[in-house]
Amino acid sequence: KCHDHPFERWNTDNYYETAAYFGRVNLARDGKNSANQNIGGTAVEGAKPLYEIVTDAKEGEVTHELTGKVAEPDFPYEAKFAAKPDATRREQLAAWMTSPDNRYFALSYANRVWGYLTGTGLIEPIDDIRAGNPPTNPELLAYLTKEFTGSGFDIRKLMAEICKSRAYQLSIETNRWNADDGANYSHAKARRLPAEVLYDSVYAVTGAMPNIPGAVPGMRAAQIVDAQTDAKGGFLATLGRPPRESACECDRVNDMQLGSVMSLLSGPAVGDA
Known part of the structure; x- marks a missing residue:
């Protein structure tokens, strides 16, 4: 948001062009809220109501804070997607994100579920997906991504695929060859419950x-x-x-x-x- 990434391809234009898809949104406090039911009271954005009513607006733009110009909605990278002709900006974004041709959405989700179930993502930290942070096992991540996309983004099938794997079912017990391994899933990772x-x-x-x-x-x-x-x-x-x-x-x-x-x-x- 504030500056171009020094080593990756993402820049401030990408941020504001993506943010523009949310420029035509109305947010109203839901009647379910009491006066003090807010979240994010110390966040940069300020306190937000716990419950909000979200509707689409006919007008609304996002201004690029560095250039002062209106940011036109655009995707960070190309992916084939189908959206109805009168789709709202958010509907266009949703269609683009869930397109089988989108190389990041399914990959990100597969990596996240793998990380939740095994304790360590194939890309770690699981939020840090970029060219400079490659997966420890690219073939496995590619397989999970393909299976997740091919199933129509079926989360239960993805979880079942991981839970039936030998890597998931391994014991936390280690031996002298894998005691120090924290990235290759040679044994289960002991974790505290959330x-x-x-x-x-x-x-x-x-x-x-x-x-x-x-x-x-x-x-x-x-x-x-x-x-x-x-x-x-x-x-x-x-x-x-x-x-x-x-x-x-x-x-x-x-x-x-x-x-x-x-x-x-x-x-x-x-x-x-």
């Missing part, structure tokens, strides 16, 4: 009813939309749930620090369970 899953698991094991302040009694942590709603003692935030002010996967933390350990040992959320 904050929401960990909280729900504790209550599932004990049989207690979750009672998160500000949420309906019995609602699981994984069902909570508002990032400001947290379990007692700030359990979810302490265990690494991101504030959702950014789309970057790096905002979530799943490691074990002192605060995480203490929340699990003696925190009020676990105590109530």
Whole structure:
């Protein structure tokens, strides 16, 4: 947004030309919101309503902040796609993104699901897909991308393909030849559960009813939309749930620090369970 990438082909023009597809959008606060139900209060964009009504507008443009000119909508790279003649800008963008000819969408999604299931993406970090960051196994990523596209972007089939693989089913046990391997999937990667899953698991094991302040009694942590709603003692935030002010996967933390350990040992959320 602010400057051309120093090493890759992406530049500020690409940013504003893509942003122009969202120039003709109306956002209105949904009546479901209370006055203080906002997200992203500390983000650059400022606080946004938790629930919004999104509609298409007939007019609206995006101005290139560096040139002061109106940015015309354009795709970062060519891909064949079919869209109805009267398609809105967002419908055109959606058709382009999900086109079988789009070389990034299916690849990005296949890499993301592989990373979620195995703990390490074929391209790592999974958000950093660029020419200067090639996959560790390009043949495997190409295969998963082809299968995902050929299935009509069937997520369940993609997950089943990965879960039936030997790489996914390996034990976390290592030997003297692969103990230091963190990129080639010679053994499973031991990982901590995400904050929401960990909280729900504790209550599932004990049989207690979750009672998160500000949420309906019995609602699981994984069902909570508002990032400001947290379990007692700030359990979810302490265990690494991101504030959702950014789309970057790096905002979530799943490691074990002192605060995480203490929340699990003696925190009020676990105590109530």
